[in-house]
Ligand SMILES: CC(C)C[C@H](NC(=O)C[C@H](N)C(=O)O)C(=O)O
């Protein structure tokens with residue numbers, strides 16, 4: 311089947327102008343103007359892009375696809391994700407991970423869930439591990455996981471500066487980064503460590519120690535939740551300006567903003583104003599992860615569940631409220647994660663790349679159509695492809 315998306319305003323994520331984009335199978339085959347196919351032998355579907363903005367499908371680099379949570383006991387284990395939890399947010403590629411609970415949830419289940427979502431139509435990868443060191447793996451060895459399991463691209467989310475962490479030493483994180491880096495080099499993968507930052511005052515001291523005192527480069531680490539409180543966010547700006555990569559979590563709640571969390575759309579604006587290089591920032595949802603609340607005695611007082619759809623909400627707020635240019639905002643959820651995570655053929659509208667797209671209604675700035683690997687998942691705001699049990 312050939313599809314032509316006609317006359318859309320295309321951001322690849324740089325703005326290209328009004329273009330037609332031709333999809334053959336699951337790939338982008340042409341980008342240009344006034345494409346027509348006069349050939350009865352081939353069935354062509356025309357998708358009208360008039361009045362719409364065409365952008366690369368979003369990459370959500372931190373999703374608890376198996377569910378997460380548990381910080382309030384068994385009843386607070388959050389639910390597994392469904393396909394449309396992801397696609398209706400314009401996300402076409404997810405990186406799945408475990409979190410606080412790497413015991414009742416395991417790596418084999420995470421891999422099975424990632425494979426299930428891939429069968430349902432989107433692109434998935436996973437991180438080995440959970441909050442805790444020693445790392446929970448598939449093969450029994452972190453480096454072997456990255457080298458032999460196609461979907462494993464690194465390790466995460468490993469908790470530091472958090473009362474729920476395993477209190478890892480700098481040596482443990484350093485050795486882990488050495489293992490993931492060399493396994494990544496041997497397998498052509500990123501081999502990154504996705505680091506969960508808690509509210510602890512030690513912040514990213516371990517990380518700064520490693521990048522300053524070893525040969526391991528900044529690009530090996532993606533510290534996430536860097537907007538969770540004002541002092542960590544201030545550290546994030548300095549760290550990124552000195553060469554580091556930083557990730558902001560979009561799932562949130564007004565309660566957290568009152569407590570000082572820096573809303574992602576505002577975090578992006580401040581970073582750009584402070585001169586943080588555009589390619590150093592990513593945003594991710596923590597979808598299906600728990601957003602637990604603890605009192606000053608670190609007693610659990612409740613939790614909410616992260617949503618993948620919060621990604622687009624923050625993109626929308628960044629453009630409409632913070633008046634940031636769309637092509638800068640798009641990078642943090644398309645070409646930046648694709649480059650940092652070394653996801654081939656992802657994150658850009660380029661010939662030969664995967665046909666992952668979001669068509670945004672320009673007037674209302676809402677998601678209209680979502681295409682994953684050439685398949686229309688959402689059409690005119692209606693779900694066209696449901697998950698198996700939805
Ligand atoms: C950034 C804050 C608000 C949420 C953050 N979520 C996780 O790390 C995931 C969660 N623990 C799980 O395993 O499902 C947190 O708990 O600190």
Ligand SMILES: [Zn+2]
Pocket residue numbers: 409467506507535
């Ligand atoms: Zn986390």
Ligand SMILES: [Zn+2]
Pocket residue numbers: 372374409467596599
């Ligand atoms: Zn998480």
